[in-house]
Amino acid sequence: MVSRRNRTLLSLTVFLGVLAWSVAAAAVKGETETPVGNLTVHEIEEQLQECPLVQALNQHKVTANPSTSSVTSQIFAFLFPGSPAVNALLATLYISGPPNFLLALCPPNIDPSSLSVMVAFAVGGLLGDTLFHLLPEIFLGEDEHDKVKFVMVEPNKNLLLGVAIMVGFITFVAMDKGLRIATGGQGGHDHSHGHSHEQIEASAKTSGIDTGNSKDALRARKPAANGATPAVTEPEKEINPSVKMGGYLNLIADFTHNITDGLALSSSFYASPTIGATTTVAVFFHEIPHEVGDFALLIQSGFSKRAAMGAQFVTAVGAFLGTCIGIAVQEFGGNSSSAGVSGPGLMGTSLQWGDMLLPFTAGTFLYVGTVAVIPELLETGPNKGQELRKTLMQFAAMFTGAGIMLAISWS
Template sequence: MSLDDVEDRLQECAVVQELNAQRAAARGGHHDDGNLAASSLSQRLFSVLFPGGPAANALLATLYISGPPNFLLALCPPNIDPASLSVMVAFAVGGLMGDTLFHLLPEIFVGEEGGGGGARFVLVEPNRNLLLGVAILVGFMTFVAMDKGLRIATGGSGAHDHAHGPAHPAPRQDEIASSTGVERTQKPGEVRSRGKEGGSKTKTDSAGKDKEISSSVKLGGYLNLIADFTHNITDGLAMAASFYASPTVGATTTVAVFFHEIPHEVGDFALLVQSGFSKRAAMGAQFVTALGALLGTLIGVAVQEFGGGSSGGSSAAKGASLPLDGGLLGTSLTWGDLLLPFTAGTFLYVGTVGVIPELLETEAGGRKAAEVRKTLVQFLAIAAGAGIMLYISWHD
């Protein structure tokens, strides 16, 4: 007997039918009119943006999170300071953490599916939640390993702190000059344009001597592209896993990833320019890495379709078979069911280890009053990002 069969049999129970009637009456009552209006508004918006099935919606979401942030790079000046995006970074942290805590984790462990329906039941089986916790830990540690490997490859954390989250340190003015075709003179504040003659890109130090952009900075730029491509694959996996969990989880995950991608892409763009890329070359490289998200989505859809993942709800509530010898390690879990907890683990890393340390930084010698105001704004942005996720979940 499958869990779908068990659910159908439960709906025949007189007590369950009474609970369903009470829930239907509550939803149609006067006190819930506001909730219904808010819910229908978000559902109408999501239905317009995501009109297809889980696979089609996951591909659409990938286009939403990859396209606009890359096109915005055309408006970014080559010498943009990623630190100026701290408020947007804080908002993205709130969105990512809110999506993880209010949508992903409840869906993983309880099988809360957005939308209507009657009373639902969760069948608890031994060791199932343990495997889900292991998948979350694997996702978290995967990003730890990727971040550590990148730091080792670039010769230390100072070369490139990038874990799909932290904005890159602002390039020094002389480094910006060397990579954008502008030279600094020995006098502070004077800048003159460099001609288009051939030769390697150089920069002038305080003594007026030319030296090539260091090989470690160039290496950091190329390694960034590899890391960005890999991280975008995990974004694609997140899109597939979330839409196969439920339309609401998919939509909120798309929103959270979208607002995270904007400062993330700008930070990568600034690092590539610092590494010697022209603006057009940096934009082209970012577009290529965006294809990693599409690849990840296709992999995720394949795993869900052919790996036994449940669609339209968590296997905790339906879609999996009850016999425990048919799943992973004697549970009802399939490989597709592990994508969502893996995604939650990566989001936990991005929101905590990846980005929050950047928000904790203060400027050396800065005024305390200014730092306090900046911190308050960042906290308000985090609250706004998390509040949007909570609002959608509360009224769903």
């Protein structure tokens, strides 16, 4: 291990070496060299890599940290073998297909509140991906194995990135609030999709599904023609129109939410393959309770199992739409790491429009992982022993999800 004193001396040596090399290069090239103020961040980084001292540090980094191909990296390389655009589309297919096919195995009467442990696992994955991958990438960039990394501090750049994070967060607040207004204050679309048992039960009673103590729910007896024991028949379910409308509003919210998932995948793959792969894992684990919860809500809204599955596949189109929008923004809006991007960026910084998608994604993930889910995990019942066991399982699942993200980032 390198001591703090040695690290300080090494940093000072790098600074002096870069400064000396820059002065020497400017003296040799004279006035024919492009003014520093006209260089892009990418061009400055390329010129820094030509410094002999920096090249020596690069060699030392490669020697001290030899490249190894882990099992995780091999799996990611197999799943995502193409360009950022192709990988983003493949990732969208991965997170949209399997969770929807799993619905065929779900019983129609599944209680979404039973998914709390799975939801907690998804929360850990989302927050782990945001804190361990997205935010470091947004503000510091992705580390490279064979090169030392220089971070250029620009006035107002970090402020704009923070604004993009807040815009992503507020966008989901506005969407959730709008859906609560549309449903008459009955509760908007819960992005954790772990709808409470009481909410589903109330919907069922309103729609006539619950046969509790209602007189209308008594079994009707048909008189038999031959005088035999009357046959017992079940009354037809009558779904309240407001409950049906809630199901359709849920589909609209699900479609919108899937668009943001597609934006997240496209922006992360253009940032780096590692960020893209880990974001895919986080979104995938979130999609499973997401889809199962929506499936249960649609069943309670009067959908048949086949119709509910078909509706979920239709909403998956939103993820592909969001991915295509993200790819278009990255390809035509550019980002600060692209060699072909030149000229001033947003508000005098080096940021391009493509650089704003990743912080926007981080803001949406923060909302989904906290505001939309934590209140559900805080719900408790009267049985203290049972609630304590469930809470321990939830925390274990949450730490497991976050630990997976940390292990991927660490290695």
